[in-house]
Amino acid sequence: MKNIWTIAKREYDLYFISPVAYVIAFVMLFFLGIVFIFGVLSATQNPYGGGQTPDLRMVNVWFGYLLIFGAPALTMRLISDEIRMGTMELLLTAPIRDSELIIGKWLGALFFILSILALLLIYPIILNFFIVDPGIDQMLMLSSFLGMILLASTFLALGIGISAMFSNQIAAFFVTLFLFLGLWFLAGVPAFFITSGADFFRFLQFGTHYETIIGGTLNVSDVLYFVTLTVLGLFVGTTAVEMRRWN
Amino acid sequence: MIRVSGLTKQYGARRAIDNLTFEAEQGEVLGFLGPNGAGKTTTMRILTGYMPPTDGEAIVAGFDVVSESLEVRRRVGYLPETVPLYTDMTAFDYLKYMADLRNLPTAENRVDEVLEMVGLSDRGSGYIGNLSRGMRQRVGLAQALLHKPEVLILDEPTVGLDPNQVVDFRKLVRDIGKERTVLLSTHILSEAQHICDRVLIINKGKIIAEDTPENLQARLVGGEKVSLRVRGDADGLEKVISKVKGTKEVTMKDSNTAEFEFAPGNDIRPEVAKTIIKEGYDLLEMRAVGMSLEEIFLELTNTEVKKKK
Ligand SMILES: Nc1ncnc2c1ncn2[C@@H]1O[C@H](COP(=O)(O)OP(=O)(O)OP(=O)(O)O)[C@@H](O)[C@H]1O
Ligand SMILES: [Mg+2]
Numbered sequence: 001m002k003n004i005w006t007i008a009k010r011e012y013d014l015y016f017i018s019p020v021a022y023v024i025a026f027v028m029l030f031f032l033g034i035v036f037i038f039g040v041l042s043a044t045q046n047p048y049g050g051g052q053t054p055d056l057r058m059v060n061v062w063f064g065y066l067l068i069f070g071a072p073a074l075t076m077r078l079i080s081d082e083i084r085m086g087t088m089e090l091l092l093t094a095p096i097r098d099s100e101l102i103i104g105k106w107l108g109a110l111f112f113i114l115s116i117l118a119l120l121l122i123y124p125i126i127l128n129f130f131i132v133d134p135g136i137d138q139m140l141m142l143s144s145f146l147g148m149i150l151l152a153s154t155f156l157a158l159g160i161g162i163s164a165m166f167s168n169q170i171a172a173f174f175v176t177l178f179l180f181l182g183l184w185f186l187a188g189v190p191a192f193f194i195t196s197g198a199d200f201f202r203f204l205q206f207g208t209h210y211e212t213i214i215g216g217t218l219n220v221s222d223v224l225y226f227v228t229l230t231v232l233g234l235f236v237g238t239t240a241v242e243m244r245r246w247n
Numbered sequence: 248m249i250r251v252s253g254l255t256k257q258y259g260a261r262r263a264i265d266n267l268t269f270e271a272e273q274g275e276v277l278g279f280l281g282p283n284g285a286g287k288t289t290t291m292r293i294l295t296g297y298m299p300p301t302d303g304e305a306i307v308a309g310f311d312v313v314s315e316s317l318e319v320r321r322r323v324g325y326l327p328e329t330v331p332l333y334t335d336m337t338a339f340d341y342l343k344y345m346a347d348l349r350n351l352p353t354a355e356n357r358v359d360e361v362l363e364m365v366g367l368s369d370r371g372s373g374y375i376g377n378l379s380r381g382m383r384q385r386v387g388l389a390q391a392l393l394h395k396p397e398v399l400i401l402d403e404p405t406v407g408l409d410p411n412q413v414v415d416f417r418k419l420v421r422d423i424g425k426e427r428t429v430l431l432s433t434h435i436l437s438e439a440q441h442i443c444d445r446v447l448i449i450n451k452g453k454i455i456a457e458d459t460p461e462n463l464q465a466r467l468v469g470g471e472k473v474s475l476r477v478r479g480d481a482d483g484l485e486k487v488i489s490k491v492k493g494t495k496e497v498t499m500k501d502s503n504t505a506e507f508e509f510a511p512g513n514d515i516r517p518e519v520a521k522t523i524i525k526e527g528y529d530l531l532e533m534r535a536v537g538m539s540l541e542e543i544f545l546e547l548t549n550t551e552v553k554k555k556k
Pocket of ligand 1 (some may be wrong): 247258261262263281282283284285286287288289290328
């Protein structure tokens with residue numbers, strides 16, 4: 001257990017000297033800031049008098065889209081860098097389990113995303129205290145943050161799983177990216193053609209589950225979907241490291 | 248303590264090590280000698296739990312390297328061949344990280360201690376990326392010593408060290424080797440002669456000799472070898488020595504130094520000396536030269552090749 005923290009801490013610290021991580025954090029905060037401002041403006045300044053309550057739904061949706069690109073960039077080097085530097089030999093001969101290595105690295109990346117999410121908390125706070133009267137829907141807010149955390153956890157776990165299979169980080173990046181794009185946008189497509197299994201394909205889709213949760217509906221099946229994929233990603237990563245030993 | 252029996256590693260069609268069997272006791276420094284591609288690194292990687300063997304068994308510090316890999320890794324200090332370091336960390340932080348991964352209780356103190364042992368106390372706060380090659384090698388060594396391992400496995404540990412450091416390193420390893428088990432690989436055979444209690448020569452994945460450096464020498468050298476130096480140019484010296492009964496393999500090493508061999512128990516050195524003085528040479532020096540491990544090594548690996556053909 002302690003080993004996981006040791007590894008997670010190093011990975012987390014490493015992001016703060018990594019240009020890629022800064023770019024991702026900057027793009028996310030900057031872009032989501034714009035989405036937020038437009039959201040607020042269009043709700044409050046609508047000349048046709050919509051009278052809508054501004055909410056965070058668009059920010060949360062775009063967080064997901066940005067993470068499709070951001071997560072592969074954060075995970076691509078997690079294992080391949082160790083291989084490139086030869087430090088994998090050090091980690092694989094240290095008294096830590098392969099699973100501890102993978103979980104530690106995943107947690108390090110997850111903490112980085114959580115740090116970004118902590119900064120994003122500023123938006124609901126602004127809405128709650130300055131714009132929306134008598135305050136925003138707290139349950140919706142909690143549910144959407146849970147959704148974002150689950151999404152990040154899943155993306156990063158799948159990302160590290162793939163990263164462990166590739167010695168080359170560019171390859172790891174693109175494979176991860178295409179997997180995410182596929183699972184987000186394409187997995188549901190067969191549902192249009194195959195009527196009998198339509199529900200199954202729709203179930204595979206990231207977007208459906210994510211949008212349900214950030215929409216404020218918390219179903220066990222949606223949470224389970226993300227948890228299962230997270231475990232799967234970590235399992236694939238651990239297996240890939242074990243396979244490397246057998247080579 | 249290391250016990251290896253029938254260890255084999257197959258990489259696809261290539262057999263990197265083939266049925267290795269050897270032991271190293273506590274309080275022993277075992278040298279692993281062999282040319283490039285002999286299988287030294289492969290063996291060490293199996294012993295450190297980095298990868299499993301294809302066949303055979305290895306017990307390190309009392310535990311099986313496959314089924315009790317974590318226990319083995321807790322007790323082994325390993326310096327890999329390509330010293331793996333995080334160049335973006337300071338030497339201190341790096342060692343602290345490795346110490347934390349080993350759950351060492353007073354990690355900071357221990358890091359200071361090992362930095363002291365490898366003579367890098369003043370460089371602890373510097374980034375590893377800015378250290379010289381030899382210093383990095385020493386940081387790697389410090390890492391291997393962190394947890395006072397029962398078994399120390401060092402893959403070509405002196406590569407890149409300056410002569411002073413080599414001397415310090417040998418002393419360090421000999422000290423450690425008094426109580427623990429050390430396995431180290433090298434191409435530099437004189438090094439094995441200096442540090443190791445026992446050497447194991449491997450070639451193409453097979454052990455071709457195993458003995459103390461002294462015994463290996465005695466076993467291989469059919470006779471005794473003498474080097475002899477005279478003043479000035481020594482034209483004809485070779486012939487003069489050859490004339491003495493019992494001299495063999497007379498060669499000129501350079502213009503005024505000759506070497507010859509004679510059968511053990513038939514010491515003809517006085518006759519040789521008398522003869523060359525009589526012939527008018529000024530004898531400056533005459534000394535016995537042992538056959539170096541280099542020569543033993545070449546001999547062994549070459550006979551192996553010849554046998555194959
Ligand atoms: N990962 C690998 N995949 C395939 N073959 C390998 C691998 N690692 C080593 N080999 C092969 O195994 C054999 C033994 O290699 P090894 O690295 O153990 O030699 P060595 O004795 O350490 O050599 P050196 O003195 O050059 O370090 C070589 O023929 C090498 O090509
Ligand atoms: Mg080697």
